[in-house]
Amino acid sequence: MEEPVTVKIEVVESTGDPSPGAFVSLEESSVPFPEMMLVSNEDGHSSVFLDEGKYRFRAQKDDRIGHGEIEVVKSSTKCRLQIRLGQRPESPD
Secondary structure, three states, X not given: OOOOEEEEEEEEOOOOXXXXXXXXXXXXXXXXXXXXXXXXXXXXXXXXXXXXXXXXEEEXXXXXXXXXEEEEOOOOOEEEEEEEOOEOOOOOO
């Protein structure tokens, strides 16, 4: 069995500045993965160990959201994903 890969996630504002305190969650994955929630640190970073597969993350801070996708492959030792905030969530009708 392959060792999990460290995926570093960076959440940034629409300006490119770090977004500390953003909530990061896994929306979809091609492999089974438990529900999880991360919070970005003062530099907008968080990290998670993932197995090989495709993953889609969502980040949210206040009323701004962003999405990012990453594919982890066997040959990866470290992966990085940047999620840019800016899109406002849709309001229910």
